[in-house]
Amino acid sequence: MYIINVKDLSKSFGDFKAVKEISFSVKKGEIFGFLGPNGAGKTTTINMLTGLALPTSGAITIAGLDGIKNIKKVQQIIGIVPDESNLYDEMSGYDNLVFCASLYGMEKARREKRALELLKQFSLDDTGNRPFKTYSKGMKRKLTIAAGIIHDPEILFLDEPTTGIDVESARQIRKLIKELNAKGTTIFLTTHYIEDAERLCHRIGFIVSGKVVKISSVYDLMNEAQQENIMEFTIDQNGEDLESALLHQFPHVAIKQLSPYSIKISSVEKIELMPFMRFFEEQGAIVSEAKILRPSLEEVFVKITGIEINRLKEEKEGKKR
Amino acid sequence: MRTSLAFWSILRKDMKNYYLKPPNISWGIIFPISWTLMFFMRSATPVDLRDILPGVMALSVLFGTTSMLAVTITFERRSRSFERLLLAPISLNMLMLAKTTGAIVFGIVNAFIPVIFAFFLTDLSGINWFFTIIGVFLIAVTSTFLGLFIAVSANEVFEAQTFSNFFRFPMMFLCGLFMPMEKLPVFVRPFSYILPLTYGVDILKFSITNTGNFKIWISLIVLLGYSVSLFLVSMYNIRKKWIY
């Protein structure tokens, strides 16, 4: 069931401990996200898992293989997309893909076919013959992902796949990641963006200053974020008149009048939309808008890490500048 | 099977991207010609081209290989594309052999360009081609691995170039080309004896002009020893530095 098992993994650079005895597991077929601020140790962890860095201590098991001693075997079944592209500037997109495929021992006919397929899938078929250095940032990121999956890896590692590219490219990349996952690829990614973690991941590990402070499913995190369940209704009559009737029928809820026509209902217990809709209908009020307010992961993040999101983003952008 | 496929791909890519690029090709031709002209001008009496052939060949190989590794390895490290190779399922030894084979072949080809010129200009009969080829091969291997050693120690291309000169120029002056070894000042002679190029040049002197100071098998063993040790030390450094 678990395809990656990490136990007490540490990495020191001299006296500095970048990663401190972290343990976690990734399930086969899931999208697991590592979320954390700058310098938390995300890249260092990916480097250890993929064979670019040697752990100071701890154990890694990937697909049943020892991830330290047997790394060359592991590398055959994993794909790696680094935070910054590591393709060849002078070579065309197509040549880059074909070359990467050959590193995995793919035969000529097969790698050429696969390269064309991927260029098409990533909408890069028009630019496949242009040198990589002429690509835009988003195109570079896409080609780097294509290169990472050229050999159909069982597990794909992505280091900040959506950082530094525009909204539309990021959206396309999220879609690609989801499609890959739907086809069965296990995905391990790192990100700064709460929204990404929330939209993409099944489970999230929070890493701060080299420590994994929490691992949880997005669903559980949401629930934890706000013990309260909140709904907002916009109706065609003054909500104040309905307050007592509402409380009478739903004694466990709290009611807040946001504006004359807008009511916020909250409860620590689970509440459903339909009973309230029916209530308003019975009262002869027409509901023009009803929404369930989702708890924000951002709040959980702040609660767990003690780090303000805005500061996180500023730091990141400052660094990239 | 899988490894050999990757090996050839890396080699082919380097050939296409670096070695067969016009600046390198022309460099391989201009360099030996300049050396030859320099020798001609330096000497007051007419020189026999054949006498300077071992030196020109050895230096072409030395400069060719060490310069190329600064590009194929240090440059790729800077641009991070080298990481892609480290992440590939090929053993590190195999990977580094693939990366260095290109330079070795380039060095060998460079060595024979002056021979082609000499062929039209002078009489080349009586050359022991067997040992000439062995000599050139060993010089190419040793200087390539010396270049590898340097490339691993440097972080920037210019660093690698500067660092190479630190090795190249002393070797050039002390290997017995400009001045026969017995005429070198006594205190620098030991340096001469520890430099691999000295032995490489000596093999070529033996095979081309039938001179030479050392027994040929000593030179062969010394060069082999240098090649193996430089490769092993470089591999050790790579494991320590690049898989940090």
Ligand SMILES: Nc1ncnc2c1ncn2[C@@H]1O[C@H](COP(=O)(O)OP(=O)(O)OP(=O)(O)O)[C@@H](O)[C@H]1O
């Ligand atoms: N080779 C190295 N030598 C020394 N320190 C290093 C090295 N690599 C990383 N570090 C340090 O280890 C810590 C973790 O770095 P890492 O790159 O893993 O962080 P990250 O979570 O990926 O951050 P970012 O979001 O900025 O990419 C940082 O403090 C960094 O300075």
Ligand SMILES: [Mg+2]
């Ligand atoms: Mg990082």
